[in-house]
Amino acid sequence: MSNVAIEISNLRVVRGKSEVLHGIDLQIAKGKVTGLLGPSGSGKTTLMRAIVGVQEGVAGNIAVLGKPAGSRSLDRRVAYDTQSASVFDDLTVSQNLRYAARVLGVSKTAIDDAITAVGLNGFEKHMVANLSGGQRNRVSLAVALLGKPELIVLDEPTVGLDPVLRRDLWNLFHKLADAGATLLVSSHVMDEAERCDSLILMREGRVLAQDTLPHLLKQTKTDSAEAAFLALIDAEVAA
Amino acid sequence: MSAITRTLGVSARVMTQVRNDKRTLGLMMLVPSLLIGLLSWMLDSQKMFDHVGPSLVGLFPFTVMFLLTSITTLRERRSGTLERFLTMPLRKGEFVVGYALAFGGLAIIQALITLSFAVYLCGLTITGETWQLIVVAISNALMGMSLGLLASAFANTEFQVVQLMPTFIFPQIMLGGIFVPRDNLPDVLKAISDWLPLSHAIQALNDLTNNTATADIQNEIWILWAWVLAAVLLGSMTLKKRTP
Numbered sequence: 071m072s073n074v075a076i077e078i079s080n081l082r083v084v085r086g087k088s089e090v091l092h093g094i095d096l097q098i099a100k101g102k103v104t105g106l107l108g109p110s111g112s113g114k115t116t117l118m119r120a121i122v123g124v125q126e127g128v129a130g131n132i133a134v135l136g137k138p139a140g141s142r143s144l145d146r147r148v149a150y151d152t153q154s155a156s157v158f159d160d161l162t163v164s165q166n167l168r169y170a171a172r173v174l175g176v177s178k179t180a181i182d183d184a185i186t187a188v189g190l191n192g193f194e195k196h197m198v199a200n201l202s203g204g205q206r207n208r209v210s211l212a213v214a215l216l217g218k219p220e221l222i223v224l225d226e227p228t229v230g231l232d233p234v235l236r237r238d239l240w241n242l243f244h245k246l247a248d249a250g251a252t253l254l255v256s257s258h259v260m261d262e263a264e265r266c267d268s269l270i271l272m273r274e275g276r277v278l279a280q281d282t283l284p285h286l287l288k289q290t291k292t293d294s295a296e297a298a299f300l301a302l303i304d305a306e307v308a309a
Numbered sequence: 310m311s312a313i314t315r316t317l318g319v320s321a322r323v324m325t326q327v328r329n330d331k332r333t334l335g336l337m338m339l340v341p342s343l344l345i346g347l348l349s350w351m352l353d354s355q356k357m358f359d360h361v362g363p364s365l366v367g368l369f370p371f372t373v374m375f376l377l378t379s380i381t382t383l384r385e386r387r388s389g390t391l392e393r394f395l396t397m398p399l400r401k402g403e404f405v406v407g408y409a410l411a412f413g414g415l416a417i418i419q420a421l422i423t424l425s426f427a428v429y430l431c432g433l434t435i436t437g438e439t440w441q442l443i444v445v446a447i448s449n450a451l452m453g454m455s456l457g458l459l460a461s462a463f464a465n466t467e468f469q470v471v472q473l474m475p476t477f478i479f480p481q482i483m484l485g486g487i488f489v490p491r492d493n494l495p496d497v498l499k500a501i502s503d504w505l506p507l508s509h510a511i512q513a514l515n516d517l518t519n520n521t522a523t524a525d526i527q528n529e530i531w532i533l534w535a536w537v538l539a540a541v542l543l544g545s546m547t548l549k550k551r552t553p
Contacts (some may be wrong), residue, residue, distance in 0.1 A: 074329050085553050126551040140551070145398045156389035158325045172318035173399050175311055197329070213393075 075100040075252035077280045081130035093115040105266030106256040112272040115258040122150040149219035155210035159199040184212040206232045224255045240265040263295035278302045319407025341369035342426035342514035363514035370450035378457030395550040405545045416450025437517035443514045448533045454542035464548030483505035506536040
């Protein structure tokens with residue numbers, strides 16, 4: 071068994087007339103929480119979309135759990151949660167999950183587990199349209215957790231959440247990783263770096279660095295993810 | 310087996326969405342009848358009503374389903390739910406057939422309410438079999454649905470999708486024989502009208518309500534279904550898992 075969940079070589083993505091990812095090489099480890107950090111517009115979402123196989127204009131190689139990205143055989147093994155919640159506003163929380171469960175072919179107990187995991191107990195009968203932004207995102211996250219996928223790709227799942235909830239979700243991500251799942255979680259908030267096992271720093275369609283936070287801090291002689299990120303950019307500009 | 314489960318899952322989900330939205334459901338079921346009632350009130354002679362009524366009975370399911378489908382499909386494309394579920398084990402065909410079953414079901418109920426209202430309360434005369442009329446009404450609804458699915462591929466915004474109705478539907482109404490009998494149209498327009506699905510829907514309805522002879526609507530029904538099939542196929546081809 072290989073311990074690499076995602077292997078990417080020379081990935082280029084063209085959107086419209088311009089190239090937005092310029093030759094990315096990455097290996098993402100199994101059973102870990104990998105953080106994908108970078109400013110808005112750095113290509114995080116495009117990279118995630120390429121990995122789950124919904125991005126058009128992709129060149130290069132992406133192997134996900136040993137299969138080409140977007141393969142039909144991955145449709146139960148990989149879950150993807152977009153940045154803006156992809157759920158039905160005109161359904162209740164449990165109606166949304168019941169539909170997803172039917173598509174995935176999972177049991178009703180999985181629905182309760184997913185609702186509990188994202189802390190939405192008591193909101194089952196609420197219409198999604200009436201929920202707050204953070205709650206909607208958690209419904210969407212619950213859909214992603216439903217099928218017990220091996221790889222979970224989450225695009226900015228903690229945006230707009232209060233600190234307690236954010237901590238709870240990061241704890242949940244680590245619990246899932248401990249149980250064997252691989253998580254790729256994006257964020258534009260640099261202080262979330264310390265919650266990840268490993269980091270990928272992106273800027274302007276390129277990977278600046280891939281390492282653990284302690285290594286990055288040591289290498290750049292800085293004391294925060296933000297400072298390390300700036301130091302890496304400065305080093306690149308100087309080079 | 311699981312393909313059927315997923316298809317029915319889509320239908321059940323769409324039905325639940327409509328059920329959660331009582332106002333849409335109410336408008337959908339009652340407005341056609343109210344308009345037929347208005348028309349019957351407007352036209353004091355029963356002969357005039359018998360002449361125009363059937364076309365309207367065909368027009369409503371067609372228009373309503375076109376609007377519903379084009380808007381819901383656009384919403385699914387834009388909200389990311391379509392993309393997300395296509396990365397899950399849902400296939401395009403299951404999605405489209407699921408929608409067709411749900412909206413088809415709603416269309417049957419709508420058609421039955423409208424027809425009963427037109428026949429029993431407004432005294433619309435039917436010379437053909439009632440079941441034939443129901444078949445035409447359902448075919449019309451599916452026609453509207455499949456054209457709506459296809460049309461939504463040409464819209465990126467809500468503003469655009471609303472404009473699709475005058476683009477796709479109005480020409481068909483104008484050339485369909487309601488305003489000017491199709492035989493009196495200029496040759497070119499007559500030829501175009503012969504190709505449009507709504508012309509055949511209206512033709513079938515007229516045959517069923519006005520002809521003294523036994524109505525033979527088989528040809529019209531075949532043409533309608535050929536259109537439904539073509540539009541569904543083309544429409545599902547526009548549902549893409551990979552997008553820019």
